[in-house]
Amino acid sequence: MRTFVGIDLGSTTTKAVLMDENEKVIGRGITNSRSNYATAVKVVTQEAAVDARFTLFRREVGDEEGNSAEVEEFLKDLERSFRLEQFLEQLDDLEKTCIEQIVGERFAKVEEGVKQALVETFVRLRKEAAALFAPGVVRKSDFFRDIAGSRYLAIAEDVARDAGLAYDLLLNVYDKSIIAVENRPPSGSLSDKFHAALKRISQESGGVDPLMEQAVKTALDIELEETYLVGTGYGRVTLPFSKEHIRSEILCHGLGAHMMYPQTRTVLDIGGQDTKGIQVDPAGIVENFQMNDRCAAGCGRYLGYIADEMNMGLHELGPLAMKSEKPARINSTCTVFAGAELRDRLALGEAREDILAGLHRAIILRAMSIISRSGGIADEFTFTGGVAKNQAAVRELKKLVFENYGEVTINIDPDSIYTGALGGAEFARRAAEGRVEGIEA
Amino acid sequence: MRVTTSTAKQPVEVIKDASMVKQKEMMAAHFDRLTNAKENGDKVASTFVPGNLNELLMCFDLVNNLPEVNAIQSGLRRKSGGFVMEAEKSGHSEDVCTYVKSDIGMMAKGNIGPNGKELPSPDVLLLSYTGCFTFLKWFELLREQYKCETIFLQTPYMADGKVTPNMIQYMVKQLKEDVIPKLEKVSGVKFDIDRLREYLRKSAKAEDDLVYILQSGKHKRSPIDAYFGGIYYIGPIFGAFRGTDDAIEYYKFLRQEVDQRIAAGLGPVTPEGPMGEEKYRLVVEGPPNYTNFRQFWKMFYDEGATVVASSYTKVGGTYDFGFRHDPDRPLETLAEYCLGVYTNRSLPMRIDMLVDYINEYQADGLLINSIKSCNSFSAGQLLMMREVEKRTGKPAAFIETDLVDPRYFSAANVKNRLESYFQMIEQKRSGKGVAA
Numbered sequence: 001m002r003t004f005v006g007i008d009l010g011s012t013t014t015k016a017v018l019m020d021e022n023e024k025v026i027g028r029g030i031t032n033s034r035s036n037y038a039t040a041v042k043v044v045t046q047e048a049a050v051d052a053r054f055t056l057f058r059r060e061v062g063d064e065e066g067n068s069a070e071v072e073e074f075l076k077d078l079e080r081s082f083r084l085e086q087f088l089e090q091l092d093d094l095e096k097t098c099i100e101q102i103v104g105e106r107f108a109k110v111e112e113g114v115k116q117a118l119v120e121t122f123v124r125l126r127k128e129a130a131a132l133f134a135p136g137v138v139r140k141s142d143f144f145r146d147i148a149g150s151r152y153l154a155i156a157e158d159v160a161r162d163a164g165l166a167y168d169l170l171l172n173v174y175d176k177s178i179i180a181v182e183n184r185p186p187s188g189s190l191s192d193k194f195h196a197a198l199k200r201i202s203q204e205s206g207g208v209d210p211l212m213e214q215a216v217k218t219a220l221d222i223e224l225e226e227t228y229l230v231g232t233g234y235g236r237v238t239l240p241f242s243k244e245h246i247r248s249e250i251l252c253h254g255l256g257a258h259m260m261y262p263q264t265r266t267v268l269d270i271g272g273q274d275t276k277g278i279q280v281d282p283a284g285i286v287e288n289f290q291m292n293d294r295c296a297a298g299c300g301r302y303l304g305y306i307a308d309e310m311n312m313g314l315h316e317l318g319p320l321a322m323k324s325e326k327p328a329r330i331n332s333t334c335t336v337f338a339g340a341e342l343r344d345r346l347a348l349g350e351a352r353e354d355i356l357a358g359l360h361r362a363i364i365l366r367a368m369s370i371i372s373r374s375g376g377i378a379d380e381f382t383f384t385g386g387v388a389k390n391q392a393a394v395r396e397l398k399k400l401v402f403e404n405y406g407e408v409t410i411n412i413d414p415d416s417i418y419t420g421a422l423g424g425a426e427f428a429r430r431a432a433e434g435r436v437e438g439i440e441a
Numbered sequence: 442m443r444v445t446t447s448t449a450k451q452p453v454e455v456i457k458d459a460s461m462v463k464q465k466e467m468m469a470a471h472f473d474r475l476t477n478a479k480e481n482g483d484k485v486a487s488t489f490v491p492g493n494l495n496e497l498l499m500c501f502d503l504v505n506n507l508p509e510v511n512a513i514q515s516g517l518r519r520k521s522g523g524f525v526m527e528a529e530k531s532g533h534s535e536d537v538c539t540y541v542k543s544d545i546g547m548m549a550k551g552n553i554g555p556n557g558k559e560l561p562s563p564d565v566l567l568l569s570y571t572g573c574f575t576f577l578k579w580f581e582l583l584r585e586q587y588k589c590e591t592i593f594l595q596t597p598y599m600a601d602g603k604v605t606p607n608m609i610q611y612m613v614k615q616l617k618e619d620v621i622p623k624l625e626k627v628s629g630v631k632f633d634i635d636r637l638r639e640y641l642r643k644s645a646k647a648e649d650d651l652v653y654i655l656q657s658g659k660h661k662r663s664p665i666d667a668y669f670g671g672i673y674y675i676g677p678i679f680g681a682f683r684g685t686d687d688a689i690e691y692y693k694f695l696r697q698e699v700d701q702r703i704a705a706g707l708g709p710v711t712p713e714g715p716m717g718e719e720k721y722r723l724v725v726e727g728p729p730n731y732t733n734f735r736q737f738w739k740m741f742y743d744e745g746a747t748v749v750a751s752s753y754t755k756v757g758g759t760y761d762f763g764f765r766h767d768p769d770r771p772l773e774t775l776a777e778y779c780l781g782v783y784t785n786r787s788l789p790m791r792i793d794m795l796v797d798y799i800n801e802y803q804a805d806g807l808l809i810n811s812i813k814s815c816n817s818f819s820a821g822q823l824l825m826m827r828e829v830e831k832r833t834g835k836p837a838a839f840i841e842t843d844l845v846d847p848r849y850f851s852a853a854n855v856k857n858r859l860e861s862y863f864q865m866i867e868q869k870r871s872g873k874g875v876a877a
Contacts, residue, residue: 234853248861251868286865288830293841293854373823373839 006424009235012272027052042185060215081197256423258284270387277374298333298366321356321392328358476558492570492779501628516731516845612776640684650692658749664702668748679757720745838862
């Protein structure tokens with residue numbers, strides 16, 4: 001089956017969208033950009049391919065919309081088991097890499113002891129792995145580094161103590177290995193892992209519905225041919241893509257928003273490091289745009305700093321700001337001074353929720369200025385990017401849009417973070433069709 | 442012609458037009474004349490590029506020193522960043538025009554010109570264009586520094602979109618009653634109107650060739666880049682050479698080169714050699730960035746973008762509507778020249794010019810390089826952009842940089858916007874009528 005890939009290399013996360021010939025999105029993937037776009041692209045493409053398999057399973061069983069509870073339950077199990085297989089594969093890689101690090105003077109007299117301790121640590125990690133992916137378990141993160149890291153540190157401490165070894169020796173090999181492992185995209189076959197996962201479910205639950213099993217196997221046999229790929233986003237220039245595979249993120253966001261909501265005329269995208277106001281015509285072609293210049297004030301990264309300063313998770317900021325009834329009046333959205341501004345306000349006795357509400361308003365005010373410079377808001381208006389997930393930002397946006405432009409339809413897609421990648425995938429599909437837009441043929 | 446320059450990293454081969462080499466020699470001679478002025482007993486006048494009265498200054502044997510050109514030279518030589526900081530250290534705010542700060546900083550650091558020698562203190566400051574408020578303040582600072590005669594020729598702004606006889610009379614009166622007597626006093630040279638006529642005649646000759654060169658951008662494949670290349674082309678006419686034989690020769694030479702390129706169907710010459718295919722034809726509004734000039738230009742020619750017309754090449758004076766220095770009306774023509782400066786034109790006049798450029802030069806659209814520290818140019822640019830878009834139906838884009846402050850040039854951001862703009866033009870061309 002022919003597929004078209006759009007990859008959006010953002011400053012914070014990298015996103016991929018896999019599209020079929022009928023313009024249907026069949027898979028999405030996201031990963032942290034980790035300052036290594038080459039790896040991020042591999043990881044994210046694979047993630048989209050994994051997601052695509054699930055879409056294909058649903059198609060096989062005639063439940064593309066995900067309406068059947070039975071099918072969804074089974075697919076949930078399959079995904080858990082698949083993730084477990086993936087986790088185990090990366091654990092093997094981590095163990096091997098750690099063992100390779102046991103060299104040099106530091107380990108001269110304890111080489112064998114450290115090696116045994118490592119082996120024991122990984123035996124225990126593997127043993128408890130299944131529990132980490134058991135039904136109903138909520139993992140704090142889906143990234144290998146976060147899941148494996150916290151457990152490794154805890155287990156290695158016990159093992160080192162029991163073996164009479166210095167704990168820092170085990171820490172040292174881990175620190176040296178984890179980045180290498182993280183930057184190595186999982187190499188094993190996806191199909192093998194799916195088959196192993198299927199087997200595991202079968203063992204756990206005493207058998208799988210043969211129809212379901214057959215559907216999975218049939219879907220796995222469908223070859224996903226990467227017909228055309230288009231990269232976009234700030235990282236695009238560093239990739240070994242040739243020019244015809246690169247599009248500006250402004251065009252991709254414009255087209256992506258148009259695909260999600262065909263009536264879109266104005267797009268606001270607030271990403272990690274930039275805020276874009278884009279005007280598109282009825283065909284999704286960009287008419288005009290404005291974006292922040294060299295300063296990333298008021299972009300997503302600003303909220304990241306605020307979250308760090310407040311020792312909160314990024315996703316917790318919006319809900320807390322929503323509790324405010326008296327938003328603070330804040331004008332500066334300078335990311336560098338975010339911490340100082342915040343501490344100053346706290347010292348003055350202002351409530352955290354009021355400060356946060358004020359900060360959200362300030363971000364949106366800045367975005368409104370960029371939009372107005374791009375030509376204002378026309379109906380319909382689509383808001384995309386990571387910040388579109390933040391309900392406090394959305395609340396302020398709605399308020400300000402109404403005050404300045406009156407009644408306007410505001411679209412926010414739950415998958416809006418993929419807008420750029422979606423536009424990229426559609427550009428890829430059109431390019432494969434011979435319709436080359438936005439680049440020299 | 443190939444000129445090899447060395448950087449700390451590796452030698453870079455720069456390819457220059459023969460006329461560029463000639464211009465470099467002219468500039469070198471000019472700076473030598475300036476820096477040797479005291480030795481040779483020459484007196485020096487500092488004045489600004491827009492509406493400068495070079496022919497008049499020459500009547501008094503005054504050597505023309507242009508502080509903006511010095512700032513540009515500092516920018517191109519990567520020295521302006523340090524000068525700007527030096528000026529900030531002495532109390533000039535971040536928002537002040539960076540030409541001014543580069544100049545002030547250069548003075549604080551010994552006032553060393555591009556030839557490595559100290560620039561002379563001026564004997565007179567001549568302000569002949571008052572449309573930029575910063576110029577007034579700049580000269581106040583220079584007057585404070587040099588305690589020399591300051592001449593102020595007030596140029597009325599063309600708010601109503603036209604030059605009236607009153608405006609000319611007002612300026613001629615100032616020239617007669619204030620400017621000329623003061624220049625006579627400073628220089629000790631008696632004013633000779635026939636000498637002025639002779640210079641003006643020479644100006645007009647060079648101006649004819651300059652206009653021919655700038656309008657060659659109408660050719661489809663343009664033989665010139667009217668922005669990056671244009672900056673070199675306007676150097677002599679807006680600097681210390683208008684009214685000289687040197688300028689006549691330079692433009693004659695340049696015109697021949699342009700003719701050769703037209704005949705051969707060639708495009709502009711870039712620092713990396715002849716430009717490849719012409720994919721995009723742009724009209725650019727606003728001054729360029731000088732601190733990263735080459736990098737900035739590369740973002741255009743790498744993508745096949747040629748600037749076919751620009752407003753910046755009218756910053757000293759505008760010849761588009763037929764104006765040439767007229768030896769038969771010597772003082773009136775000087776007044777008209779000052780009045781015609783691009784930024785002395787009202788916003789509707791500037792919009793008309795840009796719209797005409799897009800139509801006459803068959804451009805794909807308008808690009809505005811908005812300068813952070815130049816209100817003369819930047820005020821109203823968004824409005825101009827909207828209007829030009831509306832009237833031409835061609836896409837426009839907006840980028841932001843600065844004249845000579847390197848801190849305001851964000852290469853990734855500018856490149857991103859430019860690439861987006863070029864792709865937008867391409868998408869508009871091929872996407873018309875294609876429903877998604």
